Amino acid sequence: MYRYDEFDERLVRERVAQFASQVARRIDGSLTDAEFLPLRLKNGLYLQLHSYMLRIAVPYGTLHARQLRQLARIADEYDRGYGHFTTRTNLQFNWSKLKDVPTVLGLLADVEMHCIQTSGNCIRNVTADHFAGVAHDEIEDPRPIAELIRQWSTLHPEFEWLGRKFKIAVSGATHDRAVVKSHDLGVRIVRDPASGETGYEILVGGGLGRTPFAAKVLREFLPREDLLAYLEAVLRVYNLEGRRDNKFKARLKILVHELGIEALRALVEEEFAHIDKARVNADPQEQARIAAYFAPPAYEDLPEVSRKLEDAQIRDPELARFVEHNLFRHKKRGYTAVTISLKPIGGTPGDITSEQMRAVADLAEKYSFDELRVTHAQNLVLPNVKLDDVAEVYEALKAHDLATANIGRITDIISCPGLDYCSLATARSIPIAQVLSHHFADPEKQKQIGEVSIKISGCINACGHHHVGNIGILGLEKKGVESYQITVGGDPSENYALGELLGPGVPAEYVPEAVDKVVSVYLAERQQGETFIETYRRIGLAPFKAAFKEIADVAA
Amino acid sequence: MLLLDREGAKADLWTRVETLDISADKVIVPSALLQDALAARRPGQQIGVAIDNTERAAALEPYFGALALVVIAFPTGYNGRGFSIARQLRERGFSGLLRASGPLVSDQFPHALACGFDEIELPDASAERQPVEQWLAAAARISLNYQRGYNYGAVANILEQRRAARRAGAANV
Known part of the structure; x- marks a missing residue:
């Protein structure tokens, strides 16, 4: 994992002092409320329905134990004993007090953390494949360039005041686990077939929200050394050409849509040609310095199969279920990446108590080389666990209600905070997730349904990624009543697709039945070995629509 | 209006005109009049140009040698287009004075300087709340x-x- 050097450390400390000064200048009237607002947002501080909310950056979803323990301490001393992991792999505290924020920022700086650019019209927290560095299908670990981009985008003097937020994701594997195509800018590490060198495919203009678009390829192959100069060119073109007349048309995706990808490419390439690359790019030695922090830990040579784990599974069918659902194939023989579900049946997706944080931190230290990941699906990962240790890890997780065996299953629901917390929300989303979770709680039923994703957003801004859920649920307000639109067929992976609407919105109480209908169509129609999304692609929308209509008609 | 640079407040020696009445020694004209103003320039007279943030750095490139000042308008503090225009002007070789004009906040002073601006022209309403000391402190923070x-x-x-x-x-x- 990356560790701050003296410069990273000093910059974050100075940023804390800067925010304290901004708060003081708001209080003494030097700054108006309108002037203070973007400054506060750039430091991750929102005013929500009931309280301030503080959003803490977890760069490319990477944490170590000491950081998670510090988050637990902040939860206990300055919040209400829990936090919430988001789809941008950040952590939110929902009950912050303005007067405490500078102190909390200081505590974060003590463990190399901050809230810089977790909101506002600037480059946001960079996300990455949560199995980066350990995935069996990886071309190259994307964390070094994620860190390079984190540093480059931090307090960037030219790009702190963009027309709208700007999200970047990086992936180094063949399978896309970082939802690259829903980002303003995606970086995919690819290998040049001719030279065998690795470089970057750059995609732009993706986004969810009220006008969802899939990102398009802007550059097929960018040499490694030019990454920062090229990013500068893209951001400059966006800053200059992006619309500023309408907040809802200000994202890069709208510029791509209105100009066309070819015209945008011409502008970017022209700007790129003007940039003095030697003056802007990071030295190869700097890239190597960062990459060295991500060298693989001291793995042992272990057999492919763990007899210990196999025997334990025979004795404990629940462990067997956990192994089947929550383990991911590691690139190192004898190891596995264990996903910790933050989706207990009936729980709030992504929520974690301070006591659970401490338990997970202990496990990371004892079993995973002190490493943790946050996933965009609002779960945690112990990326480096020996297969021999899985049963012990499972027992420890179970003791803290963290052993739910449902990763990638129908109860592994992504949900935004919705109207329970968020001032933008038009409907509640957490209670919908909870009801659906109870509805499909039976492990045998979940196993029968197999791999399927439900994603819920409480407003059109789509923080819950509903567009790319196999089953997407969007909460809206219709004549003072919460109403839920359901889509099917969304896919966040390399087979990226936006879901299709089934019909009119239905009231909350009809949602479980509607989802049931959708699942029943799949179960009735699926062929040998087909997942939900595969069946959907083969049979299309019509059968799902017909089944949904029965519910919609009753609901109407 | 308050004019300031990294040393503090400074007197504004420039005169802004909207017509070709360019009698002063240092005159700022709108970009539409730039070509005519340069053609009518007296020996020793300095010409500056004021542009909106929808105008492009490339359009000024032919005049870099003759231009002494470029003023870029910031319609609001949080519209950061001017930062990219300034950066482009500097990257493409403009070496005269660069001025940001509009209701910026002091926290943006380091951004402006980093992108190549030399000075900030601040409306009175902003300057009354944010005195020069705040700007100098912000630049060093x-x-x-x-x-x-x-x-x-x-x-x-x-x-x-x-x-x-x-x-x-x-x-x-």
Whole structure:
């Protein structure tokens, strides 16, 4: 994992002092409320329905134990004993007090953390494949360039005041686990077939929200050394050409849509040609310095199969279920990446108590080389666990209600905070997730349904990624009543697709039945070995629509 | 209006005109009049141009040698287009004075300086709340940056510092 050097450390400390000064200048009237607002947002501080909310950056979803323990301490001393992991792999505290924020920022700086650019019209927290560095299908670990981009985008003097937020994701594997195509800018590490060198495919203009678009390829192959100069060119073109007349048309995706990808490419390439690359790019030695922090830990040579784990599974069918659902194939023989579900049946997706944080931190230290990941699906990962240790890890997780065996299953629901917390929300989303979770709680039923994703957003801004859920649920307000639109067929992976609407919105109480209908169509129609999304692609929308209509008609 | 640079408040020696009445020694004209103003320029007279943030740096490139000042308008503090225009002007070789004009906040002063601005022209309503001392303090508050090629004042570039440390380390071996 990356560790701050003296410069990273000093910059974050100075940023804390800067925010304290901004708060003081708001209080003494030097700054108006309108002037203070973007400054506060750039430091991750929102005013929500009931309280301030503080959003803490977890760069490319990477944490170590000491950081998670510090988050637990902040939860206990300055919040209400829990936090919430988001789809941008950040952590939110929902009950912050303005007067405490500078102190909390200081505590974060003590463990190399901050809230810089977790909101506002600037480059946001960079996300990455949560199995980066350990995935069996990886071309190259994307964390070094994620860190390079984190540093480059931090307090960037030219790009702190963009027309709208700007999200970047990086992936180094063949399978896309970082939802690259829903980002303003995606970086995919690819290998040049001719030279065998690795470089970057750059995609732009993706986004969810009220006008969802899939990102398009802007550059097929960018040499490694030019990454920062090229990013500068893209951001400059966006800053200059992006619309500023309408907040809802200000994202890069709208510029791509209105100009066309070819015209945008011409502008970017022209700007790129003007940039003095030697003056802007990071030295190869700097890239190597960062990459060295991500060298693989001291793995042992272990057999492919763990007899210990196999025997334990025979004795404990629940462990067997956990192994089947929550383990991911590691690139190192004898190891596995264990996903910790933050989706207990009936729980709030992504929520974690301070006591659970401490338990997970202990496990990371004892079993995973002190490493943790946050996933965009609002779960945690112990990326480096020996297969021999899985049963012990499972027992420890179970003791803290963290052993739910449902990763990638129908109860592994992504949900935004919705109207329970968020001032933008038009409907509640957490209670919908909870009801659906109870509805499909039976492990045998979940196993029968197999791999399927439900994603819920409480407003059109789509923080819950509903567009790319196999089953997407969007909460809206219709004549003072919460109403839920359901889509099917969304896919966040390399087979990226936006879901299709089934019909009119239905009231909350009809949602479980509607989802049931959708699942029943799949179960009735699926062929040998087909997942939900595969069946959907083969049979299309019509059968799902017909089944949904029965519910919609009753609901109407 | 308050005019300030990294040293503090300064007198504005320039006269803004909207017509070709360019009798003063230092005159700022709108971009539509720039060509005519330059053609009518007296020996020793300095011409500046004021542009909106929808105008492009490339359009001024032919006049770089003759232009003494470019004023870029910031319609609001949080519209940061002007920062990119300034950066482009500097990258393409403009070496005259660069002025940002509009209701910026002092926290943006380091951004403006880093992108190549020399001075800020602040409306009275902003200047009354944010005195010059706040601007000077803001410029010094963050002493480091990560972005190579954006150098200003007392700010040290982190990548350059690391590079220097590597070289010093190699020399000591």
